[in-house]
Amino acid sequence: MFWKLTALSASSPVESVLDKENFTLEELLDEEEIIQECKALNSRLINFLRDREQVEKLLRYIVEEAPADAESKQAFKFPFVACEIFTCEIDVILKTLVEEEELMNLLFSFLEPNRPHSALLAGYFSKVVVCLMLRKTVPLMNYVQNHPDVFRRLVDLIGITSIMEVLVRLVGADDHAYPNFMDVMQWLADSNLLEMIVDKLSPLCPPEVHANAAETLCAITRNAPSALATKLASPSFVARIFGHALEDSRSKSSLVHSLSVCISLLDPKRSAIASPLMYSFRSQHMYESLNPVNPETIGAMLPKLCDLLMLLNVSSDEKVLETTYGELRPPLGKHRLKIVEFIAVLLRTSNEAAEQELVSSGTIKRILDLFFEYPYNNALHHHVESIIFSCLESKSDTMVDHLLRECDLMGKVLQTDKSPLLSGESDKPTLPASGKQAPRAGNLGHITRISNKLVQLGSTNSRIHACLQENTEWSEWQVNVLQERNAVENVYRWACGRPTALQDRTKDSDDDDLHDRDYDVAALANNLSQAFRYKIYGNEDAEEDHGALDRDDEGGKFQNTIMLSC
Structure with a gap:
């Protein structure tokens, strides 16, 4: 008898809007149940939203900043609902978008350098592009290949994490294979995409750009074998990465994140950004042998070991850090800790040339001294323990x-x-x-x-x-x-x-x-x-x-x- 209850048979407020003779998209976006109706595949609603004019309006809410005097709904609610409509993955709405080049141009116009890029809209843009990547992969990649400036603009905005996530997806580092995947990867390898990303490790860029560029490059290494990963592991690119790392000793961020990429080249399974402390008690698995690394990749790193050893010297550092147990004069610092981590991973490759270079340069002796000079730095102790076991x-x-x-x-x-x-x-x-x-x-x-x-x-x-x-x-x-x-x-x-x-x-x-x-x-x-x-x-x-x-x-x-x- 429950189907006779009027409360359960009442029509949705969305239907009430659709029943009007003249209604607007904004009236629908203002209804709380519109997302639920989209997921329920309400045919009247979807037929309205699939129209080119409505898709364009939805896109404008996502890529264009609301005027300064706009109401709260226009600035916050409508962009959010518009994004959710696209990410409901309704095929006919996405088809209208990808089959109309002007609409795709409108979507990617968000990347233009002469406009604001708020974190809010960047997140919505990212979600829509990722949705297209998953559901309309081939037309999206065809559009990107026909508009190579898309990658350049993405790299220019790589400091925005949402944009970085789009870039990681587009370079195929999310294990999402599609019909012409290998052709696209080869096309990307033949382009100057990697050069643009690696150059974002330059000391001239801010730390957030270093972090996201390193994460993108590490994602590429974890997706090996691929044309992009092979190119990144080549000696010329390794030398380029080290060049940025040691270009300016004052830029600790550039050094740390450049070494993170080198660590990922040696051990792709290792997380690039994760804290070293997450490994502190994984005693046995941490010392398993790595997959074979190209000797040329390691060989390109060895000439820079002496420069890294100089950075392990703490005598010229006048910083002082107060702690509960006393003072650090100076603190070890993230950059020195990252150097020690890099040496630990390098030794685990069991490369004979690397071992000889580390012995002759005195690197192992210096790192062992740090172990006893900083008796309360557990992350350092963990990496030094790994170095000792490898030796x-x-x-x-x-x-x-x-x-x-x-x-x-x-x-x-x-x-x-x-x-x-x-x-x-x-x-x-x-x-x-x-x-x-x-x-x-x-x-x-x-x-x-x-x-x-x-x-x-x-x-x-x-x-x-x-x-x-x-x-x-x-x-x-x-x-x-x-x-x-x-x-x-x-x-x-x-x-x-x-x-x-x-x-x-x-x-x-x-x-x-x-x-x-x-x-x-x-x-x-x-x-x-x-x-x-x-x-x-x-x-x-x-x-x-x-x-x-x-x-x-x-x-x-x-x-x-x-x-x-x-």
């Missing part, structure tokens, strides 16, 4: 000898563990706060992992084993300190404060993820805090006896300063 697992004996003998890795580890409190030496970049007890170094967890890796590889690698056996102090420390620390920090053996979920969990889909990590980070943090709260180690002196046991307590204080130290 130890290298097929080259030179890399192992350089790390263990010339860089004295074991000596630095023993010295830090022997004196874990932050040094107050004025020539060090990290200084403790005056009048307070010096805190414990924050990199002891990474030192423990590195030490365990040394022991593990020493059992299978005779060269590493020989180096470990030569150092009697290391052998004693391994037995008396490292083994005991590993037993204490093994959360799977704890009888107190351990979550039931870890103790009694059954096999499920999360088991693989659990075993892919050295430990469960959340569980470790929670249990360490409970362990010290209830003093399960018996007395206050136990904390000192166990070396690094209280670093989680200190870590709680420093958690909010990790990014500051960058």
